[in-house]
Amino acid sequence: MHSEFETYLRTYGLPDESVCRISSLAMSRTLRRNEFLMSTGDVCRHKVFVMSGMLRIFNITADGNEHILQFSPEHSWVLDVESYDMQIPSKVNIGAVEPSEILYWHKADFEKLRIEVPELRLYAEQLISRNIHHSRDRILSALGATPEEKYEDFVQKFPNLLNRLPLRMIASYLGVSLKTLNRVRHDQLQRI
Template structure:
């Protein structure tokens, strides 16, 4: 499973063999089953995850128990709960597996060590955060301005691989629509 990650590293950073070994030395590989929970609300998040295979989701619940997905994370993405990780505060989000998945874990302190020893890794991570900030803004803009149909179309175009693999009610949850509205949008599109 580590092979996928090493490919990812080589594709995105120029690292020496020593550096690659160092990163590997802190990594913990783990296979999880569908629905397995990786982080519960109230827990303190102590890790960073890289998704080699599968899909994770990050969501939050309302008082009435409904789940609202803020993020899907398929292969080659990093997942953590930054707020909880950095501040050592209880997480307000859940993280679980949508499919059987293959993951690699690092603890925060190990990753901080890596940052010190491998500046390029730090730099790369900053670029990822920057991209995430941009995507987050786009998502907010879409959420406050787009029609349900536009939201659905954007999602399908932007995350085709996720779209094909997660149940519709999760897509509805991600988009902030009822399942009913989503199915109406889809139905209307069949006619066109």
């Protein structure tokens, strides 16, 4: 049904029967570039897997500044955890950075799968743990790293995203101004 997604799950050790069950409840959707999957104030009711393209989770402040919390390229999961878990209005938007194909599951269906498929529950717990570690590293970087260190860390962790993202989005993700990011990149090129 969703062969690429099924291959992805098998690489994490899920047996064929479980993979087929998970895939059978997935729905698919295509998003255009800049199309919103979810807006601030909506309740997050789906788990989402990015098949192709890239999504971002972001917030826009009252003064119009955008703060990007996460990029989700192909073969990654995306949702607003707080809104999904508590079924409360979201504080963030989720939108397509580029044309994207996604799979998604309604909350009730995914929770049923987590009960029925113990391998999925274990996999989900591992994903949650990795996301907690990544979030902690982001917070520590935001609090103490210089713009140069933030950019170098981004380059090391996400080299495949550099050519896919506008500089303004990278600056927003790093929490620096576009002017600062341009200076950091220029200084880096001068050292090479």
